[in-house]
Amino acid sequence: MADATGPISTLPGRGHEVPEGQTCDEHPDRPAVARIQGETDSMGCEMIDMCQECLDEHRAYMRSPEASTGFCDWCKEEATDIAPRRDPEEGMCGPVYQVCGACRKREDDRLEIEAGTYWGE
Ligand SMILES: [Zn+2]
Ligand SMILES: [Zn+2]
Known part of the structure; x- marks a missing residue:
């Protein structure tokens, strides 16, 4: 069984040292060749250890449309460009949300405006 970590700032899908x-x-019975960060929340995350076969399967899944299709935690709309994202206001080790591309863009713009580096329209 993979270990649970303490609070962690990296996002799910990130590779870690095996x-x-x-x-x-x-x-x-097989050696792990990769350790991938699994479900992550403010308490930490689980690490998934994979042999080459499991890693290949995981990579194929990550490239498939299902991997990025789902409901956005922020706007509650269904989207096909869902990716894990933290709310910066909750800190680097806060809860992880599944967020659509439009919401991530909106959040990035908002942060840039706040930081005074916004050069968009
Ligand atoms: Zn395996
Ligand atoms: Zn959204």
């Missing part, structure tokens, strides 16, 4: 001697979560 500990020495770690085996695949799905195939305990």
Whole structure:
């Protein structure tokens, strides 16, 4: 079983170093070649250890349309460009939301306006 971490600032899907001697979560008889950050919240995240086969499957899934289709946590609309995102106001280790491209763009613009570096229309 993969370990739970403490609060962490990286987002789900991020690769982490595989500990020495770690085996695949799905195939305990195979060495893990990758450790991918799984579901993440303000308490931390789970790490998923994968052998080459599991990693290939994971990568294929991440490239598939299902991986980025879902309901946006911010505008509650269905979108096909969902990606994990934090609310900067809740800090670098706060809860992670699934947010659509339009909301991420709006948030980025808002942050740039606040920072005084906005050069958009
Ligand atoms: Zn495996
Ligand atoms: Zn949205």
